[in-house]
Amino acid sequence: MHPSVHAKTSPDKPAIFMGSTGAVVTYRQLDAQSNQAAQLFRSLGLRTGDVIALCMDNCPEFLASAWGAQRSGLYYTCISTRLTPGEVSYILKDSGAKLFLTTGNLATLAQAAASQCEGLSCFVAGGTIPGFQSWNDALEPMPAVPVPDETSGADMLYSSGTTGRPKGVRHPLSGAPITEAGPLLLLVQHLFGISGNDIYLSPAPLYHAAPLRYVMAMHRLGGTTVIMEHFDAEQALSFIERYRVTASQWVPTMFVRMLKLPEAARLKYDLTSHRSAIHAAAPCPVEVKRQMIGWWGPIIHEYYAGTEGNGFCYVSSKDWLARPGTVGKALLGELHIVGEDGQEVPKGQEGMIYFGNGPAFEYHNDPKKTAETRNAQGWTTLGDIGRVDDEGFLFLTDRKAFMIISGGVNVYPQETENLLITHPKVADAAVIGVPNEDFGEEVKAVVQPIDWADAGPDLAQDLIAFCRQNLSPVKCPRTVDFERELPRQPTGKLYKRLIRDRYWGAKSSRII
Numbered sequence: 001m002h003p004s005v006h007a008k009t010s011p012d013k014p015a016i017f018m019g020s021t022g023a024v025v026t027y028r029q030l031d032a033q034s035n036q037a038a039q040l041f042r043s044l045g046l047r048t049g050d051v052i053a054l055c056m057d058n059c060p061e062f063l064a065s066a067w068g069a070q071r072s073g074l075y076y077t078c079i080s081t082r083l084t085p086g087e088v089s090y091i092l093k094d095s096g097a098k099l100f101l102t103t104g105n106l107a108t109l110a111q112a113a114a115s116q117c118e119g120l121s122c123f124v125a126g127g128t129i130p131g132f133q134s135w136n137d138a139l140e141p142m143p144a145v146p147v148p149d150e151t152s153g154a155d156m157l158y159s160s161g162t163t164g165r166p167k168g169v170r171h172p173l174s175g176a177p178i179t180e181a182g183p184l185l186l187l188v189q190h191l192f193g194i195s196g197n198d199i200y201l202s203p204a205p206l207y208h209a210a211p212l213r214y215v216m217a218m219h220r221l222g223g224t225t226v227i228m229e230h231f232d233a234e235q236a237l238s239f240i241e242r243y244r245v246t247a248s249q250w251v252p253t254m255f256v257r258m259l260k261l262p263e264a265a266r267l268k269y270d271l272t273s274h275r276s277a278i279h280a281a282a283p284c285p286v287e288v289k290r291q292m293i294g295w296w297g298p299i300i301h302e303y304y305a306g307t308e309g310n311g312f313c314y315v316s317s318k319d320w321l322a323r324p325g326t327v328g329k330a331l332l333g334e335l336h337i338v339g340e341d342g343q344e345v346p347k348g349q350e351g352m353i354y355f356g357n358g359p360a361f362e363y364h365n366d367p368k369k370t371a372e373t374r375n376a377q378g379w380t381t382l383g384d385i386g387r388v389d390d391e392g393f394l395f396l397t398d399r400k401a402f403m404i405i406s407g408g409v410n411v412y413p414q415e416t417e418n419l420l421i422t423h424p425k426v427a428d429a430a431v432i433g434v435p436n437e438d439f440g441e442e443v444k445a446v447v448q449p450i451d452w453a454d455a456g457p458d459l460a461q462d463l464i465a466f467c468r469q470n471l472s473p474v475k476c477p478r479t480v481d482f483e484r485e486l487p488r489q490p491t492g493k494l495y496k497r498l499i500r501d502r503y504w505g506a507k508s509s510r511i512i
Helices: 003-009 027-043 060-070 085-095 104-114 135-139 183-191 209-221 233-243 252-259 263-267 286-296 317-322 367-372 414-420 457-470 496-507
Strands: 014-018 024-026 051-055 075-078 099-103 121-125 168-170 199-202 224-227 247-250 276-279 300-304 312-315 326-332 334-338 351-356 380-388 394-399 404-406 409-411 426-436 440-449 479-482
Touching: 003 027, 003 209, 014 027, 014 060, 024 027, 024 060, 027 060, 027 135, 051 060, 051 085, 051 104, 060 075, 060 099, 060 209, 075 085, 085 104, 085 168, 099 104, 104 121, 121 135, 183 209, 183 326, 199 209, 199 233, 209 224, 209 247, 224 233, 233 252, 233 263, 247 252, 252 286, 252 426, 286 300, 286 317, 286 414, 300 317, 300 326, 317 326, 326 334, 334 380, 394 414, 404 426, 404 440, 414 426, 414 440, 414 457, 426 496, 440 457, 457 479
Parallel strands: 014 224, 051 075, 051 099, 099 121, 199 224, 199 247, 247 276, 276 300, 440 479
Antiparallel strands: 014 024, 300 312, 312 326, 326 394, 334 351, 351 380, 380 394, 404 409, 426 440
8 A cells, every 4th residue: 555545545544644733644634745856856867866965854855755766666774863964974975875865954954965975966944044045945846646656666765873873774675566565564553453543643743664664554554643743752742642542652762751750641631542553663671671561551562673683582471471571583584693713502592693594784885794694594683682481581781792701701771771761860871981091991880860960979889789689799890980971862772982081082892
C-alpha cells in the first residue's frame, strides 16, 4: 500500500497530527505534497538513485519530502539536528547529496554546513536563510500528480557517530514499485498487531531510523500518526489521552523520564486506549522495564536491530518477564556468539554478536569499515557483546568499543550505568574508563543529577557505596563527576566519545 491509495479511499482521514499544535495533514494533502516534492526533484534534474539530504525538526514537510523522494526513486539521507556544522557537511559530502532541505530555526547550523559544500541546491521550509530557496514557494507551481512510474526510493541513514565518524548505510534500490510492501510492514502488522485503524505516537526525532521507518509504515497502512515536536515525559502521556493513541514507540531514556515523574503526574492521564508500546535503540535496565510493564501492563514489545538491518530479535512482555533482560530471539538472521579467537562460543558464554544469513549491507564509501563487520563465515556484526541462552534468547552486555580494560580485566560499563540510573537522585549516567598510571584505566561515573544542588562529594560517595552494595568492586566507579546534562541522543544513545575525550585528550589511543 501507499499513501496515494488512502488518498483515494480516505482522503480526509488524518495521516499526521502535530502533537503540540494539533495541526493536521490529511491523506489527500500528504499525497499532493509528496507528489509536488517528487515533481520538484525531477525538475531539478534528480534521477533514480540520486541523494537528497534532510536536516529538519519534526514537521509535516519532513514526511512529505521523504515520501516525495520515495516515490521518485531517490535516496533520502536524514541528518541529526544535534550535529556540528562540520559533521553535517561531512554527511552532505559523503552521501553525495544533490539537494539539502532544512527548517528555518536551524539557519545557523544549515548555512554553516552548506557553505562547505559545492553544487548543492539548498532549500528552507518555514523561515528564510540567505542563499537558500523557499521550499514552499518552489513547491507551489508543481503539479500534484505522480511522476512517471519509477522504482521505489529508500532511506540512506548514517550511524549515530557515538563511537566515531558516522557511517552511511546504503542498501541497493529494490527495483520494486512504490506500492509494494517491504518486510517492516509485515512486522508492524503481524508482530505488533498494528493496522490502519491505529493511532501511532512517535515521540522521537524523525531523522532517526526507527521513528522515520515506522511512521512511514503507518502511512502505508493508512493509520494516523501523532508526531511530537520534542519529547517531554508528561506531555507524551497527555498525548496518549488527548489523541486516544493505540500504539507507540519509545527508547529506554523516555521510560526513565516518565517513571521519574511525580506519581500524581503519572496517574492523571487516561492510557486505556494504549495497547501496543514498542521499544528499542538502547539497552533497557531490567528494573526500568519491570516497572514499565507493571504500570502499562504486558503491552510492551522490544526488539534488537540496527540501522544496518542485518538481523532482528524480538521479545514480548510475557517472554521478557520469564527471562528479565533478554532482547529476544532472532526472527531475521541467525544468531552466533563469537569469541576473541573467531570461533563460536558455547551457549551462555559472552562474545561478539553476529547474524548469519541476514540481509547484506555496506557502509557507503567505507569498504574497510564494511569489511570489519564480517567474519570468515560471512556473518555480520554491529559491534555488540552478548550471550545466548539454551532457548535461543539473546542478552546484551555492552558495545565492545565501550569496554574498559583495568589492570588487564575487561569491564563492560552498561551494567553499572543501568544500576546508577535507578538511584533516586540520578537523572542520567555514563560510565567510562579514564587514565590510571597503575592499571591503565580506571572506572569513572559521570552523572547528571536530578537536582543540581545535590552534586558534590556527599552524593559521589553515596553513589560509589550504592554501586559497591550491588556490584563486584571491579565494576564500580572509583570516582564520580557531575554534569548538568549528558550528551545523549533522543534515541537514548550516549555520545561516549565526547565524554571520554574530555579525560583522555591527546593521550587517547583508543578511538571509541
